[in-house]
Amino acid sequence: MTTATAQPQQQSPADAALQRRMLREMLLIRRFEEKAAEAYALGKIGGFCHLYIGQEAVAVGVSAALTPSDYVISSYREHGQALVRGISARAVMAELFGKATGCSGGKGGSMHLFDAEKRFMGGHGIVGGHLPLAAGLAFAIKYRGGDEVCVCFFGEAAVNIGAFHEAVNMASVWKLPVLFLCENNRYGMGTAFERVAAVTDVVEHACSYDIAGEVVNGMDVLEVHQAARRAIQRARKGGHPTLLEVRTYRFMGHSMSDPLHGVYRTKDEVEEQKRKDPIHQLSHRMLQAGTIDQAGIDALDAEVHAEVEDAVKFADESPDPAPEELLRHVIAD
Amino acid sequence: MTTATAQPQQQSPADAALQRRMLREMLLIRRFEEKAAEAYALGKIGGFCHLYIGQEAVAVGVSAALTPSDYVISSYREHGQALVRGISARAVMAELFGKATGCSGGKGGSMHLFDAEKRFMGGHGIVGGHLPLAAGLAFAIKYRGGDEVCVCFFGEAAVNIGAFHEAVNMASVWKLPVLFLCENNRYGMGTAFERVAAVTDVVEHACSYDIAGEVVNGMDVLEVHQAARRAIQRARKGGHPTLLEVRTYRFMGHSMSDPLHGVYRTKDEVEEQKRKDPIHQLSHRMLQAGTIDQAGIDALDAEVHAEVEDAVKFADESPDPAPEELLRHVIAD
Amino acid sequence: MPTITYRDALNQALREEMQRDPAVFLMGEEVGLYQGAYKVSRGLLEEFGAQRVVDTPIAELGFAGIGVGAAMGGLRPVIEFMTWNFALLALDQIVNSAAKMLYMSGGQLRMPIVFRGPNGAALQLASQHSQAWESWLAHIPGLKVVAPATPADAKGLLKSAIRDNNPVVVLEGEMLYNTKGEVPEGELLVPIGQAEVKRAGSDVTVVCHSKTVAPALKAAEQLAGQGVAAEVVDLRSLRPLDESAILASVAKTHRAVVAEEGWPHSGIGAQVVDVIQRDAFDELDAPVLRVTQADTPMPYNKQLERLAKPTPDKIVAAARRVLYLD
Amino acid sequence: MPTITYRDALNQALREEMQRDPAVFLMGEEVGLYQGAYKVSRGLLEEFGAQRVVDTPIAELGFAGIGVGAAMGGLRPVIEFMTWNFALLALDQIVNSAAKMLYMSGGQLRMPIVFRGPNGAALQLASQHSQAWESWLAHIPGLKVVAPATPADAKGLLKSAIRDNNPVVVLEGEMLYNTKGEVPEGELLVPIGQAEVKRAGSDVTVVCHSKTVAPALKAAEQLAGQGVAAEVVDLRSLRPLDESAILASVAKTHRAVVAEEGWPHSGIGAQVVDVIQRDAFDELDAPVLRVTQADTPMPYNKQLERLAKPTPDKIVAAARRVLYLD
Ligand SMILES: Cc1ncc(C[n+]2csc(CCOP(=O)(O)OP(=O)(O)O)c2C)c(N)n1
Ligand SMILES: Cc1ncc(C[n+]2csc(CCOP(=O)(O)OP(=O)(O)O)c2C)c(N)n1
Numbered sequence A, B: 001m002t003t004a005t006a007q008p009q010q011q012s013p014a015d016a017a018l019q020r021r022m023l024r025e026m027l028l029i030r031r032f033e034e035k036a037a038e039a040y041a042l043g044k045i046g047g048f049c050h051l052y053i054g055q056e057a058v059a060v061g062v063s064a065a066l067t068p069s070d071y072v073i074s075s076y077r078e079h080g081q082a083l084v085r086g087i088s089a090r091a092v093m094a095e096l097f098g099k100a101t102g103c104s105g106g107k108g109g110s111m112h113l114f115d116a117e118k119r120f121m122g123g124h125g126i127v128g129g130h131l132p133l134a135a136g137l138a139f140a141i142k143y144r145g146g147d148e149v150c151v152c153f154f155g156e157a158a159v160n161i162g163a164f165h166e167a168v169n170m171a172s173v174w175k176l177p178v179l180f181l182c183e184n185n186r187y188g189m190g191t192a193f194e195r196v197a198a199v200t201d202v203v204e205h206a207c208s209y210d211i212a213g214e215v216v217n218g219m220d221v222l223e224v225h226q227a228a229r230r231a232i233q234r235a236r237k238g239g240h241p242t243l244l245e246v247r248t249y250r251f252m253g254h255s256m257s258d259p260l261h262g263v264y265r266t267k268d269e270v271e272e273q274k275r276k277d278p279i280h281q282l283s284h285r286m287l288q289a290g291t292i293d294q295a296g297i298d299a300l301d302a303e304v305h306a307e308v309e310d311a312v313k314f315a316d317e318s319p320d321p322a323p324e325e326l327l328r329h330v331i332a333d
Numbered sequence C, D: 001m002p003t004i005t006y007r008d009a010l011n012q013a014l015r016e017e018m019q020r021d022p023a024v025f026l027m028g029e030e031v032g033l034y035q036g037a038y039k040v041s042r043g044l045l046e047e048f049g050a051q052r053v054v055d056t057p058i059a060e061l062g063f064a065g066i067g068v069g070a071a072m073g074g075l076r077p078v079i080e081f082m083t084w085n086f087a088l089l090a091l092d093q094i095v096n097s098a099a100k101m102l103y104m105s106g107g108q109l110r111m112p113i114v115f116r117g118p119n120g121a122a123l124q125l126a127s128q129h130s131q132a133w134e135s136w137l138a139h140i141p142g143l144k145v146v147a148p149a150t151p152a153d154a155k156g157l158l159k160s161a162i163r164d165n166n167p168v169v170v171l172e173g174e175m176l177y178n179t180k181g182e183v184p185e186g187e188l189l190v191p192i193g194q195a196e197v198k199r200a201g202s203d204v205t206v207v208c209h210s211k212t213v214a215p216a217l218k219a220a221e222q223l224a225g226q227g228v229a230a231e232v233v234d235l236r237s238l239r240p241l242d243e244s245a246i247l248a249s250v251a252k253t254h255r256a257v258v259a260e261e262g263w264p265h266s267g268i269g270a271q272v273v274d275v276i277q278r279d280a281f282d283e284l285d286a287p288v289l290r291v292t293q294a295d296t297p298m299p300y301n302k303q304l305e306r307l308a309k310p311t312p313d314k315i316v317a318a319a320r321r322v323l324y325l326d
């Protein structure tokens, strides 16, 4: 088990282009989630809606290390991962609106975003429930002799549930090409991890299953990206699973119906964390390196802003699923 | 995490008496199980029947470290633990025969031996299912401020199931007075542990939950006893859970309906293990130390033999439960 | 009589029973510091402390089993599931440990434990978070199952459940927590196993429970406007089922509709139908009809979700059919 | 026609489908090296290798979920549960992942997976190992559920299940594995959703499935001796339920008994009763009666166990009652 730190950046044009793309993707997620919050307040989105604001660097850093044929599967906090996987802002927003044009036809909603073509295998609502699914996708890859990998995003609280252990053990025994990516944002709803976990370094569990383990700073998209590349490398050649613990933080409440702070965390803690905003960190770094200027950043922001505005308009104007959709897709023919 | 080795024995009279008792208990279990096998062959015992032959030192060594008010809970391979906990051979045999005089009134059978007074909290049939129950008993002890402990016997295969991890984590977080006693006999039915576990040292998992861990030789009853005493000490004062991995071996098939050896383990392996027979090891040691002579051993053996014969006779002559028992105890009033 | 919410009624029941008996404790996710995911346990941590109001990791199987073990050890646990959807992970402990302990121990080990939490659909929570499990739980011998529809029944049944020496499943409802109703002051115990006629009528019996009681009463109101007197029988307890109350009503009306939030196949309604046709065969003037959730996973979209749920209109339509009015 | 055991019929089905389609694989505890806890998979490891006959740790939730994930990845997994009692731990994956995947993905992800293993009681396995789960599984939209009673149906239904693009639950029986019956050579596919009349008769319909088919046929034999012609309808599929076959028989006999191995409350029989009274109300000359396992956990003692189980005598008694013979 090693602990990675960001390697010094010599700014090749390739690096610069990659960073530009990452900055754009983080901005897209941020603006998308802000709009989703607005739409939720207006009652255009219902049910549970778990925002990703603050954690953008994780989805973006990992996704940039993947090929289109790799699988991604996640929990209910998956808007960001779905977007960077290439599902259009329109299709994701329309799904949140429950519209027929949504990526799950309006039947899944915020917690169940799917795009089989983009190999985004869902949005799953039961904590820990999708970890075995990830191992199963990796099993299918290996079974067919493919060289894809499966990345599974989950929160630190899922480490306390049995499914995590059963899945990781089998992934290790069978050497499956899977990356277990734990987004440790310190809290499961209103419960601080240290109140319910005997060992708070999630990565410790890598030892009990003889798989690779790393801990990285989730506020630094480049660090996340490099660690993800190492892990995906291990998985692609030889199918060695990795448990990657990414230390991150959620800037919003657990879901739209939960408070931003309160008994379980202080306003000060949230404010302090916001100073580590992953978007500011990358834009600052790029400004320093001279690979972008403020005008360039503003242009990117304006671009994604327009993209999100368009998505909202599209979702708003899209039709509801037809009534007969209620009975469709219960059983395949 | 430490690995214990048997301390040298200076033979105090107390030690000698303890060893004599342990030898008797191991012999009792051995003879009991042999008779149970006979009775099963005669169709007097039905269903699943999992024998403890070869593992006697584990139940005996641990039990000798307990007080009457401590709790013991186990899996379906629990005849030995029930006997040394003080349930009479009659009551246990009668339960295997399904008789009204059995310790569970004939309703539980081999897998569900209970004696609440003796604080033997069952015989449970779902692998891993009783580990949370053990933590719960320990929770109740701590809740009432008692100084009892709870010992939970389970097989190594249970380490692969989620309930183990959920229970151990909570026991550690809440500092519960529980001893998780893993009888690692290398096989879960026909599956060698290394074929299904990424890490074959069960004790490794103690690290992931920040509890004490030890590995001991389960063929040496004294070593088991000493380790159990250390663990129970930790639990009694301050409620520190321990994961004690006892390396043992089952001399018989998984259950009466399973082969002794075959595809999953060789005859030679079984024979080699039988040379480490825990009963021979202790009697040999006592003979060496001069704390018993062959006549003394034979006398003990004859004694337990008579006890078991009597138990079979008792079970055989006992009545079946009355028909109305079918509907009793579904709901308590 | 004070009018309070279903949530506060449950909170009163927990507080009163915890004050009354030190062996009673509450365990579950977010029940303490966070005051409960749905605030049912508000104030209990402050009053009873962290030893009796226990926040757990997300480990339904584990903490349900710890509750069962604590009951074996002489305590009276109340295990809260954030919702019953997650209790799916704990069924082995509820069914194989809690429900069978007394029986397989030959009567030695009582199991005074309560498993409670919101059951069934709320609003747009989609398929994994919108499931009603009453027929599964009522299927199991060794359990008792209650599903209160009103604040008074919620308080009275939860208090009875906590005092019961058997495992009792208490099915609440996210959509019920904010509903208000009169709750008598002081000691209130509603016996487990007794249905209640929530509205008397002579033309048709509407059997319901939990979240289908309100739509049944609305339906009865509409039917009254059409000259039909519907009798609304709230089962309240699903196991044991109050067969005599059902039969008494059908003996009067000779017609019945059964409404439930769950899926149709082998649902609670099927069992109620079985009871009626078996013991009131000659009383029946028409087949019993059922209103259930659509036989599909719950869709997220609001319109589709509405189509999937039992509604007053569907109950009215069923009632008119058993009356051969259309 | 060759006469083979139910066990060998299942083995043939697995072998033939694995030969036919490389995407089909078998996963579960002891299925490989040990040749299956009940030897259903005998020889498959040798023929197909460890990649397609996969021994798992004891982790029902985990390997059921891995099967679901593999199906998402385009394979056709057959997941064996050593017994359905242990599948209780895997229900979250069966219900929340497998049964809902197609629906919540808006039709994108098919779920061609089979969950199979012995269901219900064997002999003296006591309460935790003697449970029949068909009513729970049939309750769930998104699943198909079959429960073959004969070797031919076992082979034909398992093959259909493996080729189906939906999650199919196959309920076998430890007590059925050694039973023998004629199985036609070559390709045998029994369509899911079709009941079969196992014995024709005109006086009373006995609806049954799986392990209650044999006692039903024995009962029909006894009844014949008493001048009563019973028609034995084997449901074979529990979801979808072949309602027309049930109704066609009742239209002929006007009387019905439903036998099942499960507990009474909200069981399969309750659903069958609901179908009959709803759609054959005017055809019925007597209430439908049910024969089930006693409403108790299963006792270990042999005599008590016998009392708890559905038997030919109990079916005969119920049939005579619906015929008003006693
Ligand atoms: C098995 C289960 N139990 C409880 C819940 C309710 N719940 C939804 S999210 C959540 C917290 C999860 O925290 P974490 O895994 O850290 O992910 P995060 O929300 O922080 O991204 C809980 C308790 C659930 N969805 N599934
Ligand atoms: C959850 C569950 N799955 C499967 C089984 C069937 N089964 C009974 S014992 C056993 C092997 C257990 O091995 P281990 O835990 O090492 O205990 P041992 O039998 O060696 O004492 C299995 C698979 C079960 N009882 N429970």
Ligand SMILES: [Mg+2]
Residues within 6 Å of the ligand: A155, A156, A157, A183, A184, A185, A186, A187, A188, A189
């Ligand atoms: Mg978290």
Ligand SMILES: [Mg+2]
Residues within 6 Å of the ligand: B155, B156, B157, B183, B184, B185, B186, B187, B188, B189
């Ligand atoms: Mg073992």
